[in-house]
Every structure is written in C-alpha cells, then in structure tokens.
Amino acid sequence: MSITTSQYVGNVRDTVKSFWHGMSVTLSQVLRRPITIQYPDRLEIPVQDVLPPRYRGFLEVDTDICTGCQACERACPISCIQIEVEKDPANPKQRVVTQFDIDEAKCMFCGLCVEPCPTGSIQHTREFEATQRSVRNLVFRWADPIKPFPVYKVVKGAPYIPRAPLGSRVKDLLAQRSWDAVGTSYLPPEPLKPPPPPPVKPPPAAKPAAPAAAKPAAAPAPAPAPAVQPDEPKP
Amino acid sequence: MAQFSFAFPKPGTKKLLVGATLGAALAIPALLAGLLVFLVPMVNKPLLDAFIREKLGHVPATWVGTQWVYAAALFLAGIAMFTFAAITGGIFSWYERRVAARIQSRIGPNRVGVAGFLQWIADAVKLLFKEDLVPGEADAMLFRAAPYFVVAGMTLVLVALPAGQAIVVADLDVGIFYILAVTSFIVVGILLSGWSSNSKWSLFGAIRATAQVVSYEVPAGLAILVPVLMAGTLSTQGLIRAQGGWPWEWFFFRNPAAAVAFFILFISQLAEGNRTPFDLAEAESELVAGYFSEYSGFRFALYFLVEWANLWIIGAVATTLFLGGWQIPGVSAQTWASVRGAGSFPAFGWWALQFVSLGIFAVKTLFLVNVVIWIRWTLPRIRIDQMMNLCWKYLVPAGFAAMLFTLVWQMVATWAPIVEKITALVVFAATVWVTWRFLQQTRKNVSLIAHERVDLSNW
Numbered sequence: 129m130s131i132t133t134s135q136y137v138g139n140v141r142d143t144v145k146s147f148w149h150g151m152s153v154t155l156s157q158v159l160r161r162p163i164t165i166q167y168p169d170r171l172e173i174p175v176q177d178v179l180p181p182r183y184r185g186f187l188e189v190d191t192d193i194c195t196g197c198q199a200c201e202r203a204c205p206i207s208c209i210q211i212e213v214e215k216d217p218a219n220p221k222q223r224v225v226t227q228f229d230i231d232e233a234k235c236m237f238c239g240l241c242v243e244p245c246p247t248g249s250i251q252h253t254r255e256f257e258a259t260q261r262s263v264r265n266l267v268f269r270w271a272d273p274i275k276p277f278p279v280y281k282v283v284k285g286a287p288y289i290p291r292a293p294l295g296s297r298v299k300d301l302l303a304q305r306s307w308d309a310v311g312t313s314y315l316p317p318e319p320l321k322p323p324p325p326p327p328v329k330p331p332p333a334a335k336p337a338a339p340a341a342a343k344p345a346a347a348p349a350p351a352p353a354p355a356v357q358p359d360e361p362k363p
Numbered sequence: 364m365a366q367f368s369f370a371f372p373k374p375g376t377k378k379l380l381v382g383a384t385l386g387a388a389l390a391i392p393a394l395l396a397g398l399l400v401f402l403v404p405m406v407n408k409p410l411l412d413a414f415i416r417e418k419l420g421h422v423p424a425t426w427v428g429t430q431w432v433y434a435a436a437l438f439l440a441g442i443a444m445f446t447f448a449a450i451t452g453g454i455f456s457w458y459e460r461r462v463a464a465r466i467q468s469r470i471g472p473n474r475v476g477v478a479g480f481l482q483w484i485a486d487a488v489k490l491l492f493k494e495d496l497v498p499g500e501a502d503a504m505l506f507r508a509a510p511y512f513v514v515a516g517m518t519l520v521l522v523a524l525p526a527g528q529a530i531v532v533a534d535l536d537v538g539i540f541y542i543l544a545v546t547s548f549i550v551v552g553i554l555l556s557g558w559s560s561n562s563k564w565s566l567f568g569a570i571r572a573t574a575q576v577v578s579y580e581v582p583a584g585l586a587i588l589v590p591v592l593m594a595g596t597l598s599t600q601g602l603i604r605a606q607g608g609w610p611w612e613w614f615f616f617r618n619p620a621a622a623v624a625f626f627i628l629f630i631s632q633l634a635e636g637n638r639t640p641f642d643l644a645e646a647e648s649e650l651v652a653g654y655f656s657e658y659s660g661f662r663f664a665l666y667f668l669v670e671w672a673n674l675w676i677i678g679a680v681a682t683t684l685f686l687g688g689w690q691i692p693g694v695s696a697q698t699w700a701s702v703r704g705a706g707s708f709p710a711f712g713w714w715a716l717q718f719v720s721l722g723i724f725a726v727k728t729l730f731l732v733n734v735v736i737w738i739r740w741t742l743p744r745i746r747i748d749q750m751m752n753l754c755w756k757y758l759v760p761a762g763f764a765a766m767l768f769t770l771v772w773q774m775v776a777t778w779a780p781i782v783e784k785i786t787a788l789v790v791f792a793a794t795v796w797v798t799w800r801f802l803q804q805t806r807k808n809v810s811l812i813a814h815e816r817v818d819l820s821n822w
Contacts, residue, residue: 140757147741152801154741156808158465166470 151279170258176254176295184237184252187230187300189270190236194249196225196279200241209241212271216278224276232258233266247280253295258302262311269299384477395450396725399530400717406440407534408433410820413707440532448492452672453483458735459671466740493660498560501657505559510658510665512552516671519545520676525599527689527721538599539587542680543580546635549669550576553654560657568653571747572644576635580752581630586764589624589769590614590684603688604696611787613687618772618783620765622790625685627729627758627765632680636673636751638735640742641750672807678731679724688725690722699795 131139169177179185201209224318241250260266270276280288412423415432423429457472457479464471464602465614472479497503522545523538525531535541550573592598593614594605606613614621634641645653655666694716704710745753776783 136756148801148804150741151737152804153464154737155805157468158462159805159809160468162465162470163468164470185502 155322176256179254181254182252183254183256184251185241185254185256186268187235187241188251188253188255188295189228190249190251190297190312191225191228191270191277193280193289193291194225194228194270194277195247195282195293196223196266197246199244201245203236203244205242206234206242206277208238210231213279214276216276225271225279226273226276227269228271229267229269231267233263247282247289248291249280251291252323253292253298255295255298255302255324259307260305260311261308264311265305265309268298270297305343381477384480387476388480391450392563396718398447398720399526399721400528400714402440402443405435407529410413410708411436412721417707431508444532445518446516448521448672449668451675452668452670453487455671455674455732456486456667457483459674459739462733462736463740466737468665490664491661491822493663495660495662495700496657498562498657499503499646500561502559502561505555506657508557509552509559510662512555513549513669514552514665516545516548516550517672517676517709519548523599524676524679525603525683526679526724527686529717529718530689530721534598537597539591539602539680539684540597543584543587547576547580549635549754556658557654562656562657564650564652564656565654568644568646568650568656569788571646572637575637575641575643575750578751579631579634579641579758582627582758582762583635584755585682585759586624586628586631587684588762588766589618589621589684592766592773593618593771596659599683601645603683603690606687606690607734608687608692610687611784611791612690613685615687616787616794617776617791618769619786619790620772621685623761624765624769625681626763628684629677629681629734630753630758632677633735634754636677637670638673638677639739640745642744643747643750646744674732674735675728677735678781680726681731682724682727686731688727689724691716691720691723722760 143191165171165178171178176185187223196211196212198211201207201211208231210227210229211225212232213223214226216222216224237252239252242252245251258266388806410434415421415423415426415429419426419428419432421428460482461471461479463469472482475481475485478546520542522532523535525534553572553576554569556570557565557567560566590602596602596605610616615625616622623695633639637644642676644650645655650656655663658666699713699716702710702716736804772783
C-alpha cells in the first residue's frame with residue numbers, strides 16, 4: 129500500500145490532467161447540437177422521411193400492377209396475406225382479385241413477400257403509425273369484393289412497370305380510417321358454418337380482447353375467437 | 364466555429380407561453396433579489412429601532428411592542444430565506460437537467476413552458492400530490508422526522524450566509540465556524556433516515572454518507588482556516604470585508620496556498636453535499652437511491668430540495684471565503700458609508716448599491732454552481748476506498764501544508780506588502796492564461812469531429 133513520492137506526485141498530476149481534459153470534453157459537448165429527434169410533434173420534416181429508404185414499414189400493394197400470381201401469399205411464413213382470385217363473370221378471360229388482405233398486426237416485416245413479386249407491386253413503405261383501438265382494423269384490404277380489380281398483364285418488352293409512388297396508397301388507406309373505428313367482428317373469409325346461436329353474445333366492439341380470451345375453449349371458432357384462427361380455410 | 368446558430372424560442376411556439384415563461388424567468392430572479400434586499404431592514408436592529416421610533420412613534424427601549432416587532436421581523440426573514448432556498452433549489456433542478464442533457468447530446472425537459480423552464484414547478488406539484496408512504500417495518504416517528512433534520516441543516520446555514528453588503532440574516536462572530544457546524548446536522552438526518560427505513564439499501568447509504576461527511580470535514584476545516592488566518596476573523600461578512608472588489612484583491616489570488624485551499628474546500632464541499640463524484644451515499648447502481656430509497660411524495664421532495672439548495676450554499680461559501688464575496692470593484696467601505704448618508708434610513712443610492720453587490724455575489728456563486736453541475740456530468744462515481752484515500756492521503760496533508768504556508772505568508776506579507784501584491788497579479792495572470800488555454804482546448808475538441816461546430820439551436 130505504500131507508494132513512493134514520485135507515484136504520489138504522479139497521481140496528483142494525473143488527476144489534474146484528467147480533470148483538464150474531461151472538463152474540456154464535456155464543455156465541448158454542451159456547445160454541440162443534441163442529436164435528439166423530438167418525435168412526434170417537433171420535427172422539421174415528417175418522421176417517415178427521416179427513416180432509411182429500405183425501412184420495412186407497412187406493406188403496400190399497388191393494385192394497378194398486381195398480377196394476381198399469389199407468390200407473396202405462398203412466400204409469407206406466417207400466412208398473414210390472404211388472396212382470392214376469381215374469373216370475372218362478365219369477361220371469362222379476365223381474372224379479378226376479389227380479396228387481397230394483409231394482416232399488419234400479424235406481419236413480422238420479414239420482407240419475404242416482396243422478393244418474389246414479379247412486378248414490384250407489393251413493397252414495404254416507411255409508414256408505421258397506425259394505432260388502432262381494435263386490432264382487427266390492422267387488416268389492410270387492398271381488394272374490394274364488390275368491385276374486384278383485374279389482374280395486371282405484363283407487356284412483353286416493356287422497359288419498366290409503372291408503379292404508384294411508394295407509400296401513397298398506404299397513406300390513403302390510413303387516412304380513410306379513424307384510430308377508434310369499430311372493428312369487424314370476424315375476419316374474412318366468413319366462417320363456413322354459421323356460429324351456433326346460444327353462446328354468441330355479440331361482443332362490444334370497444335373491448336374485444338377480454339371475452340375472446342375467456343372462452344376460446346368453450347366455443348370452438350365462433351365469431352369472437354382470437355384473431356389468429358378463423359381465417360384458416362377449412363380443409 | 365464557422366457558423367453560430369441560435370434559435371430561441373423555437374419558431375411556432377405560442378406567444379402566451381413564451382410570454383409566461385420569459386415573465387417567470389425574469390420575475391423570479393428579480394423577486395428573489397427583492398426578497399433578499401427586503402431582508403436588510405428585517406434583521407438590522409438600528410433600522411428596526413428607527414422604524415419603531417419614527418414610523419410607529421414609540422421609544423424602542425421602553426415600548427412593550429418592541430420585542431414583538433423584532434419577533435415578527437425575524438419570522439419574515441426566516442420565511443424569506445426559506446423561500447429563497449426553495450425557489451433557487453427548484454430552478455437548479457431544472458437547470459441541472461438541461462445541462463446534463465446537453466452534455467449527453469440530449470435535449471432534456473423542454474415541454475413545460477419555453478425550454479422547460481416551468482418543469483420544476485410541475486415536478487413539485489406532482490410530488491406534493493403523491494402518497495406519503497411509510498413502510499410497515501419502518502420506525503415511523505424517526506422516518507417522518509428525518510427529512511426535517513436534513514432541511515434544518517440546510518436552512519440553518521442560510522442564517523450566516525451573506526449575499527450582499529448588508530444582506531445577511533445574522534452576521535455572527537463565528538459565522539464560518541457556525542456554517543461548518545450546522546452543515547453536519549444534515550448527517551444526523553441522513554443517518555436517521557437510513558436507520559429508520561429498515562432497509563439495507565438505506566442503511567448502507569446512510570453509513571457511507573456519514574463516513575464521507577465526517578471525513579471530509581477535516582480538509583474542509585483546514586482549508587477554511589487559510590482565509591480565516593488571512594482575515595483574522597471568523598465572521599462571514601468580516602472575511603469578505605478583508606478582501607476587495609478587484610480579482611487581485613481576493614484571497615484566492617493573494618496567496619498561492621489559498622488557491623490550493625480553495626480547491627481543497629471545493630472538493631470537500633462536493634463530498635459533504637453528496638454530489639458526484641462523491642455520491643456514494645445514493646449510488647443508483649448499487650443502492651437504489653441510498654438513504655432515501657424508501658421515501659415518497661413530499662418527504663422525498665425535501666431531500667431533493669436540500670440537494671439542490673446545497674448547490675447555492677456550496678457556491679456561496681466558496682465565494683465568501685476566496686472570491687471576494689459581494690465586493691464591488693472600486694467601491695470601498697468609505698464609499699458605502701458616504702452613500703448611506705447620515706439619516707436614520709439609508710439613502711436610495713445605498714439600496715441600489717445593495718442590489719449591485721447582490722448581483723456580483725450571485726454571479727460568482729452561479730459560476731461555481733455551474734462548475735459543480737459540470738463536474739457531476741464529467742466524472743464517474745469513485746469507489747469508497749478511493750474517496751477515503753483522496754481525503755486522508757491527499758487533501759488533509761495538502762490542507763495542513765496550505766495552513767502552515769499561510770502562517771509564514773502572513774508574516775512575509777506584513778513585513779513586505781509588495782510581495783503579496785506581486786503574487787496576486789502573477790497568480791491572476793496565470794489564471795487568465797490557464798482559462799484561455801482551456802477554452803482553446805475546448806474549441807479544438809469541438810472541431811475534432813468533422814463538420815461539428817458550435818450550435819445551440821436544438822432546444
């Protein structure tokens with residue numbers, strides 16, 4: 129424990145020097161600009177534009193260039209994409225997409241659906257703000273069953289495929305829905321057999337989670353079952 | 364430093380909010396200054412006697428109400444000082460958080476009022492509304508009493524702490540000794556809170572705090588002896604009167620040992636105030652929050668009030684002893700007397716000069732407060748053995764050496780006063796040079812990172 133005089137003096141000198149440099153470094157930090165981004169309300173530019181261009185936010189489908197090939201549906205490892213393609217009754221040569229649902233609540237943003245898409249129709253955007261009171265409202269429906277969209281046919285030798293600006297479609301979709309909209313009581317497609325009448329008390333839309341968690345075992349796959357199950361096609 | 368940008372307040376802030384905050388930011392210091400100057404007639408016996416004689420029309424020596432007037436004046440003085448401590452402590456809490464944030468490349472609280480200036484009021488209101496919880500296994504009476512010991516230790520210091528030429532509650536003959544003594548009162552509260560909480564964290568924190576404060580009183584006392592030897596008095600006002608307005612008339616520059624003693628005192632005060640790097644008593648990583656782990660609500664707020672009010676005390680004591688206190692450059696004791704006039708009540712110029720002296724004292728104190736905050740966010744917490752080593756192996760011997768050197772120095776200075784004057788100028792010039800070198804170093808540090816520049820725009 130005993131130290132020599134030179135060590136003693138050296139300790140004092142080290143202390144003074146580290147004070148000198150440490151205080152100078154912290155003072156220089158005071159004079160610099162903080163890196164904090166004051167999300168959400170004090171931003172010079174929208175936060176989406178701050179994010180890197182390859183950010184994996186919500187998926188967006190440009191329905192104008194969707195070929196209806198369902199490659200994305202097959203690629204999805206957790207089946208959060210649901211696509212139905214039918215023949216147009218008016219024009220049997222034309223196929224139409226009657227359903228194109230992406231459950232963004234389930235989606236894990238892996239990007240595997242983007243890779244096989246032949247036209248670049250399905251893409252990740254930089255949108256990520258879609259808080260919803262009802263989790264089922266996070267199912268983004270890109271096709272309208274009443275007015276299905278026709279599939280896109282790639283023109284041979286076309287230099288490029290025109291795509292809507294990335295993010296514009298998903299912004300429109302988000303703008304249509306308020307955050308506290310009443311959620312649907314079922315997920316498409318509708319259950320094949322109608323739910324048995326007695327146990328079904330239509331759950332209040334505001335709090336769907338509590339009754340659903342209470343009785344999934346008692347009533348197998350009726351309307352208020354958890355959001356994971358009922359869209360599985362029955363074999 | 365190619366470009367200097369400073370945007371304040373943020374564009375788009377509501378005008379009413381800007382007005383309210385700036386109003387508060389200007390009014391609160393003005394109010395505090397007024398409060399302190401208001402103290403003067405309250406605690407000045409000749410002035411009170413003149414008030415009774417000329418305004419109330421009684422003879423002070425024989426009138427029954429005299430004692431009541433004295434008591435009321437003292438009561439008001441106490442309330443004024445406590446209000447001062449509470450408000451400065453509150454503002455420091457906000458200020459320290461802002462500075463800490465800047466040092467860590469953050470912004471800090473900036474939502475309540477412009478630049479978050481009203482944050483401390485919001486925090487205080489929140490803490491007042493919280494439940495005052497007493498743990499079931501705690502010694503309830505001691506647990507409840509402990510914060511008041513701590514607050515009393517802090518408040519009692521204010522009695523002898525000057526802030527201007529006539530602004531001191533009581534100019535005690537043993538002023539600085541009294542301050543040293545009542546500061547130890549805080550230890551009683553800390554030990555009580557640690558013991559009564561019946562929690563291991565609290566007890567460990569309290570024991571550490573006690574060991575620390577008791578140890579560091581030794582170097583602090585030795586360092587205080589240096590200016591006391593130079594002034595020949597223990598009275599805080601007497602210590603300041605022995606110095607002068609110009610920097611080379613301060614004790615810090617007049618004696619090389621006093622400069623050393625200043626740093627010893629400053630370090631010891633950091634330790635006694637449980638400030639980083641000596642905050643082992645409330646080491647968050649080991650002891651949750653140390654001795655006040657179990658506290659909540661108002662009592663918790665009291666601990667923090669004391670912690671931040673201590674900032675002012677640390678700065679004010681060091682300013683009083685070494686940095687010339689409230690002395691205005693070029694204003695001598697004769698000037699003060701002539702400005703006051705011969706009447707029972709001082710002339711207007713005297714009051715104005717009081718404000719100036721208060722301002723000078725506040726500027727010096729606030730500079731030291733800034734240094735304390737700055738150190739806190741520079742140095743990591745040291746280990747307990749390092750802390751004890753620093754105290755007993757470095758500060759205590761250095762304190763003794765400084766004291767002995769001062770004894771010799773005073774003999775030399777009496778024999779040849781020119782030596783003291785030359786030393787003061789040399790040390791002052793050296794300090795200016797060191798400061799300049801330090802700023803250069805800082806500027807270099809800013810520019811070390813490419814494309815960095817001085818930028819204070821992100822509020």
